[in-house]
Structures are given as C-alpha cells and as structure tokens.
Amino acid sequence: MVNATCPSVHPVEAPPPQTHGEPQNPMPQGRMNDIPGMPGTRGGLTLRLNQFVFALVAGCVMASTHATSTYTILRYFVNAVSLQCLWSLSLAFVDLYAILVKRRLRNPKVVSVFAVGDGISSTITFAAASASAGISVLDSNDFHSCIRDRCTRYQASIAMAFLSWFAVSSSFVLNFWTLASK
Numbered sequence: 001m002v003n004a005t006c007p008s009v010h011p012v013e014a015p016p017p018q019t020h021g022e023p024q025n026p027m028p029q030g031r032m033n034d035i036p037g038m039p040g041t042r043g044g045l046t047l048r049l050n051q052f053v054f055a056l057v058a059g060c061v062m063a064s065t066h067a068t069s070t071y072t073i074l075r076y077f078v079n080a081v082s083l084q085c086l087w088s089l090s091l092a093f094v095d096l097y098a099i100l101v102k103r104r105l106r107n108p109k110v111v112s113v114f115a116v117g118d119g120i121s122s123t124i125t126f127a128a129a130s131a132s133a134g135i136s137v138l139d140s141n142d143f144h145s146c147i148r149d150r151c152t153r154y155q156a157s158i159a160m161a162f163l164s165w166f167a168v169s170s171s172f173v174l175n176f177w178t179l180a181s182k
Helices: 042-063 072-100 108-142 150-180
Strands: 009-011 103-105
Touching: 042 072, 042 108, 042 150, 072 103, 072 108, 072 150, 103 108, 108 150
Parallel strands: none
Antiparallel strands: 009 103
16 A cells, blocks of 8 residues: 555655745755755666666677677676666656656655665676676687677677666665665
8 A cells, every 4th residue: 555645756846935034945854855866857867868778789789799699698698788778767767757747756765676776787787797798808818719890799798788887886876875865
C-alpha cells in the first residue's frame, strides 16, 4: 500500500515573495538539497543519457566484432552493457517524467533504490570492461592474432564501457551523497 502522505515525487516549491528587509530562505527546512545530478534533475537526466549512449555504443561495437563466441568474457561484456542500457534508460524515463511534471525525486527510499542499483550496475560494468581489456591485451600482445581491425574495435568498445562506468559511478556517488546528507 502506498503511503499517500509521503509521496515519492514532491512538487517543486516556488520561493515565497520577498518582502522588504527580510532575508529570503532559499531552501525549505526538512528537505533534501537539489544537487545537480540527483534523480529528477536535468543533470541527472544528462548523466543517465550519457550512461545509456556509452553503454549502447560499447555493446553494439563489441557485438559487431563476431569474436564474442571466442571468449566467454566478451559475452559477459555484451550482457553487462545491455543491463546498463536498460537500467540507465529506465531511470532516464523516470527523470524525464519528474522534469516534465516539475517535481523532484526526494523520497530517501527511492533515492536509496537508485543508489543501490547504480552501485550494482557500475560494479558489473567495471568488471566486464576490465576483464575485456585484459582479453584485448592478451589477444593483441601475446597471441598476435589481431585480424584486421578487431583489436581496434575491442579497444573502442572497452573505452565506451569505461566512460559509461564513469557516468554511472558519478550517479552513484551523487545519490549516495544525497542520502548521507539527509
């Protein structure tokens, strides 16, 4: 049952009209501060879209190498960035909805779900990118079996995965900071 007195999405509060001689309090008491990048802000939407685009490019490039059947870790890589795409796109829709209805996601339970999800997805993406980077080095330096531009595609895909990881890690830190500052 949803608690109607504590909704997940709160309206953006308009500042009270400023009177002459009284200092204006910019933030209402008892609310989380709006940190750029937290859920429901334009910065949060930008981070989510960056995560999605980088993970999508990484997965598409790696899937196009036709080497995913050679190494199991490359299959894991494609699956990890696919999961990252789904997570980032779904939260981008939540952020977009919150922006369109002019509300902020301030419920600590919702922010904690976002933080835990970001932490898990960033760990999975980092592990997949690191392991794939190891396979890329093994394939190019030790086996000398870079056929055409396969190693270049590996490296481009892995670079995109690390950029996606950096963006999701930023979201995780911002969400965690929001929870810690409450």
